[in-house]
Amino acid sequence: MTREEIEAVLGAELHQIAPDIEIDDIDRQEDLRDEFDIDSMDFQNLVGALSKRLGIPMPEADYGEMGSFDAMLDYLTAHAG
Secondary structure, eight states: OOHHHHHHHHHHHHHHHOTTOOGGGOOTTSBHHHHTTOOHHHHHHHHHHHHHHHTOOOOGGGGGGOSBHHHHHHHHHHHOO
């Protein structure tokens, strides 16, 4: 998958968790949980959905690498191999 395709998947899955989020309005460096008041369960649901949809293992030990939109996109792109 290309980075653009992964970005579209990330945006779609994020929209499932928080439908009021406008992807164009995201501060791509801000922590997603803080910016959109996503609790830990929603974050786990997001990670689980992305892992399943993209076929990428995303262990809890790596959650620190996935805080912002750009960080999550970088992580997914690096592991989409």
